[in-house]
Amino acid sequence: MKFKHAIIRLIIISTALFTKNITVFGQTSTDHHINGIVADSATKHPLPMVTVRLKKANNETVQIMVTQGDGSFKFSAVIPALYTLSVEAIGYGFKTISVDLIRFRSKTIDLQSIYLGDSMVGLKEVAITGDRPVIRRKADRIIYDLKADPESKINNVLTMMRKIPYLSVDGDDNLLMKGNSSFKVLINGKPSGSLEGNLKAVLKSIPASTLESIEVITTPPSKYDAEGLAGIINIITSKKINDGFNGSVNVNESFPIGGPGIGGVFTAKSGRFGVAASGGGSIYHSPKTFNTNKRVDAIGITLEQEGNQRSTNKTAYFGIELSYLVDTLNLLTAQLNYNLSRVNDHSAQASELRGLNGFLQQYGFENENKASSYGIDAGFNYEMGFKAMKNRLLTFSYLFGSSLNDKNGGIMFDHRVNFTTPDFLQTDHHQFKEHTFQVDFVTPVKKLNIEAGIKGILRKNTSDFDYSLLNTAMGQYERTPLLSNSFSNTQNVFSAYNSYRLILNSWNISAGIRFEETVISADFSGTTSLAEQNYFNILPSVAIGKGFKNGTSINFGFSQRIRRPGINRLNPYVDRSNPNYEVTGNPDLRPVLLNNLQFGYGSNKKLSINIGLDYSFMNNLDLQVVNFNPATQISRVTYANTGKSSSSGGNFNLSYPVSSCYNASLNGNAMYLWLSGQDNGQPVKNDLLLYAVILSNVVRLSHGWALNADVGLNSRNPTGLQGYTNGFFYNAFNFNKEIIKDKFSIGGGIKNPFTKYRNRVNTTFGPQFSQVFESRNYFRSFNFNLNYNFGGLKDRINKNRVGIKNSDIAR
CATH class of the missing domain: 2.60.40.10 (Immunoglobulins)
Structure with a gap:
């Protein structure tokens, strides 16, 4: 009945919204x-x-x-x-x-x-051109042109993210948007389930030279799904073709951390049929490094651990888009994305527990952990035009997404003193499936663009986890039923939206509203239903931009965003790799709603300036919490809806051509975060000043040479309600040489030449304990790459202007 009521409610809402659009008044001159x-x-x-x-x-x-x-x-x-x-x-x-x-x-x-369209220059033609602007600002987003930045030829996508307004990368290579790890990532405006849970590895494996631009959408219009608290990052791949073909290939190497990689894009078109494909792979090797951990509780019992770890991550990805123009009014498109990852980890640790009266416990262990994952999404769109009005469109879309993650770990103990836990094996098999159905309608009325649509998303997460303890008498592992189970979570989201965009002289105004009904159920196998949730959200979005004749612009925005907990936060599987720490999810988590206000200013004069100011607040925030049990000396790391937060800050990007061959840019953000919650019923605060800034210097020399120097500084970052990591200093020096203009180039460089290792310090605290975990990681690395472009025709394959893409990039 809940599904029926939700569908009836959305049909009524969407019908009213469509009917509302019939009458629009114009004016004559x-x-x-x-x-x-x-x-x-x-x-x-x-x-x-x-x-x-x-x-x-x-x-x-x-x-x-x-x-x-x-x-x-x-x-x-x-x-x-x-x-x-x-x-x-x-x-x-x-x-x-x-x-x-x-x-x-x-x-x-x-x-x-x-x-x-793009300008084209023949062999005998002469054209006077200028540098393409790297950054463009719109009312609701920032667009970073990777093709205009020479560093894109020598770096992967994750590294380039450091230079883009509103984005930063922390010390663990986690991508942040406005200091927040909750955002949505799209490829060519379409959601990609193949990126879920494997974002860091995939972004490291994609050469930036194979992409065209990256959009940071800070005030997403109502046509977007409301998920992703900070906003949306949209990755645009290169697709420049006419009847013919072109593409590029990049081969790269990084050491001692990192490894070889290859990536490329290919596009082709013949008549009404077009294809665009991208793919590649990489091996990311992390040599052995060392770590220490110290935890002290309220009565003086101390846990000290020393260990080491090494890992290898192999990643491959592939994507293809197809289009067929049936006639001038009908267009068919389809897409397929796939990625695969294999991880091998080895870690070892020695642990000692001491009390006020001396030694209490000792053990050592080795952990061999293997993980594999894959993600796939496939979909199609049918776009129908109308003879009476060329830009009136009706689009039907379907998208299927699936991902699978397997973890297998074996823990073997030694040097036991007052420690009886036997060796054990732990496995977790969790899978995600999603079906999306969507109908969109768009029609222009003079300078007003009206959009409306309905959408249904059917999601299912499952997790099967097992623990097997070693029976020393039998010499074999036996499954432990009390520590093994299977978990299922279904999440169905039904939505309708209506939005308006008005272009009036120098004003650009978009406003809309989105209605979302979410129905959730979760249960363990063989037990009664664990949790059922049903909630309805009304989510407005407004963006106002104004341009001035002197090349400056301002924009204002307000939006509400939502984060529904994913399988990584819901999964009740308990990782017991370290016997003094248990890491698990929480199936009872509820969604989080964010309110965000922002102001932006941009100037595209010789000194390019882009500034953004933000204020946001959240209640019922789902935070990582650490619950310490003094009796068992076990810290349990999980998630809970225990917090509330607010933040106020700004983002800035300045770029100035110092001379005809030297350009300097400064990109950064600063934010003060007020974070509070409860741990075991006691109040906890974790207020922090967060910032990240990077100074980039580009020198273009004769004969196709380009030199780059980047210097950056990152502050500490929160790890949840009760913790934070230390800050770090970052620098990199690169070169690029065009061997054949616009065709073949080589590049290379060094990151952090003055610092071989970085000491990452993670501080965690609570009413009953304090803890410091410190790991020594490789920081210095060398990289080298080759980039080859082939083909030369510059037009685009046909693609839908609406559909399951949650964006208006093709509008």
Whole structure:
């Protein structure tokens, strides 16, 4: 009945929203004028600061103007005649349009969108061009052009994330958005289940040179799913083709930490059929390093541990997109993404427990752990246009996603003193499946763009975990039923949205609302239902942007976002690899709702400036908590809805061409976090000042040489309600040399040349204990790569403008 009520409620809501869109009032003007919007032909994003000339038939220029921040322009008081409109922008092809004001009775001609494609230069042509802007700001997002940054040719995607506004990478190579680890990652605007749970490894394995740009969407419109507290990161792959083909291949090596890798993209088009593929793989090797751990409880009992670890991670990924243009009104597209990971870990540790009166316990162990995972998603979209209005679209979409993770560990003890736990094996097999169905409708009415849609997501998580203890008498492992079980969690989300986007002179306004009904059930096998949840959310989103004639822009935004706990936080499997610590999930977790306000300022003058200010707050926050039991001397690490937080801070990016060959940029963020909750019924606070800043220097020399130097500083970061890691200093020096212009290049560099190891310190505290874990990790590394581009035609394969993509990048 809950499903039925949810579906009926959403049908009523969506019907009302669609009906609401029928009547829109317009206005007329008595002036002779010509309107239009200049946009990128690939991304469909409006282009500001583009020169537009209105010329007579004899080529005499009548008027000149520059497009506003929203890409719009308007010629007023134009005498009826035959004209030519010329549009030109740096990095784009020149375009002319014939305009006849005599033949049309209307005194207003609205050219709507004028799309500019990439400029192309033949062998015998000469073109005067300028550098492409690395960063562009829109009302709801930042766009970072990887093709305009020479460092993209020598780094992986995760490393490049350090330079992008709102993003940072912590000391454990975890990607953060506005200091938050909760965000959604899309590929070409589409969700990818193949990235779930394996994001760090996949981003390390993708060469940045194989991508086109990265969008950081800080105020997602209502058409996006509401999941991801901080926002959305959208990875755009390169797809520049016409009838023909092109692509690129990158081969790289990193040592002593890291390893070999290869990645590439390929695109081809013939008539109405197009294909775009990307793939690659890498081996990431972490040599042996050492760690220490010390925990002291309230009565003076001390746990001291010393250990070492090493690991190897092998990752491979593949993605393909297909499109077929049936006719001018019907388009079919499909996509498939896949990734695979294999991890081998070895760790060893010596442990000693001492009390006030002396020695209490001792043991040592070795742990051989193997893990494998794969993720796959596949989907298709059917887009139907309308003859009466070209930009009115109805799209039907389906997407299937699945991921599988297996963990197998064997723990063998030695040097036992007052320690009786036998050797044991532990395994965990957890799987995720998702089906998504969606219908979208979009229609423009003059300068107003109206969108609405309905969506259903059916998710299922399962986990089967087993513990087997060694029977020394029999010499074999026996399953322990009390420590073994299977867990199932279903999460179904039904949603409807309605959004409006208005482009009015220099203003760009988008507002909308999203309704989401979530139905959750969770249970263990052979027992009664463990938990059932059913909640309904109304989630608004507003983004307002204004561009000025001097090239500056401002934007305001408000959004509500939600985080539903995933299998990693829900899974009740208990990892007992370290007998004094148990790590597990919490099946009773509830979702978290975030409210976010933001302001942004951008200037694309010689000194490029992008500044963002944010304030957000959350209640019922699901935090990692550490519960210490003095009787057993075991710390249990899990998650609980025990916290509330608020944060206030800013993000900034400054870029300045010091000379014709030297450019400097500064990217960073700073935020103060107020975090509070409870541990065993006692209040705990963890207020922190967080910051990350990186200074990048790019020197372009003659004969295709480019040199880069990056210097960065990261503050400590919270690890939950009761902990934080220490900060660190980061630096890197790289070079790139074009052997064949725009075709073949080589590059290399060194990261952290002055520091061979980094001591990572993780401090954890509570009312009954304090703990410091310190690990020594390789910090210095060398890298080398080869990059080859082939083909040369520059247009795009056809793709849906809406669908299961949770973004408007193709609009």
